Amino acid sequence: MPVSFDGTGKLVSLHDYVEGKRNARAFSSLSDDQRVELAAKRIEMQPNYEIGTIGAGIVTKERAIDEVRTKTKLGRRLAEIEARVITHLIDQAEEKQGSSRG
Amino acid sequence: MAKQPALKEQTFTSKIPVVVLGIDSNFEPATRAAYQYREKHVYPYVASKGYSIDKCQGAMARRIYVAPKAQQPGVAYLTGVGHGSYTTYTGQFYDPIFQVGNYLPAEARGKVAHFLSCETARDLGPDFVRNGCRAYFGYDEDFVFVTADQDVFFECDSEIDRAFADGLNAAQVYDRVKALFAQRAADFRAQGKQNSAATLESDFDRLRCPSSPPAPNAWGDPHAKLP
DSSP: OEEEEOTTSOEEEHHHHHHTGGGOOOGGGOOHHHHHHHHHHHHHHOTTOEEEETTTEEEEHHHHHHHHHTTOHHHHHHHHHHHHHHHHHHHHHHHHHHHHHO | OOOOOOOOEEESSSEEEOEEEEEEOOSSHHHHHHHHHHHHHTHHHHHHTTOEEEEEEGGGOSHHHHHHHHTSTTEEEEEEEOOBOSSEEEOGGGOEEEETTSSOHHHHTTOEEEEEOSSHHHHHHHHHHHTTOSEEEEESSOOEEEGGGHHHHHHHHHHHHHHHHTTOOHHHHHHHHHHHHHHHHHHHHHTTOHHHHHHHHHHHHTEEOTTSSSSSOSSBOTTOOOO
């Protein structure tokens, strides 16, 4: 699953990001539009993605992607959840890498 | 035959049972899933602690049925699942049950309230408290769940009901609920379910109640508990 983009706008995997390959942009330096697109791409790549809310009801993958890309309130929330996942995975991987080097 | 718990009582002019009023809609898949969880895991637990349960569910989860019941003596706790907005907790087919400016103070006064609903904690919760509600537990944005793991999300939310039924005060309830959210998020991560973990954490961040941030807050008294 991608966690960032490279300088040419291509997706970068967690492995490549942590290994410092492909000149990946730091996740924290991505623009709002890039973070939104990254969240949409990640949702698109999850085979069984489906969420519910006690507000919008059941939200299919297709609808979730649309909500994220159009930056609705729900879409913003889903993008935030993806950002949480990404930062956790990066932290975890960097910690692991640091401890194996240390 | 199973032993029935002794009913809790409050002393007014005569002793009357302490009533938990459940207001649950179930007209579409999201509310129906939460309703089914609550029927199986919440109300039986609360009843086992000696509380009398009164329910307005499904077609009965409408304001015309809820408003009179909420004003009955003995009703100490309002709980339920229903769609919401910043100002309104709704019932079946979005019937506005409690809406800022459109309910009587007697429906909230002296009670503890917890709704599994989107957004109501932002405006309705503080309004409830201004009208005499002792403690309000709810979410100030959407409550989001991963359908494949929905029961874990409902378990975390309904720990509020179980903890109040166990006799804890609002501050203690918040601490117990916080611990369960954190534990279940850690469980998800251990299973490689990163999205479920992050979604659960994101929901917890939206939980507003008497001892949640920001301080000082508008959701009631941290010492409030059920009789």
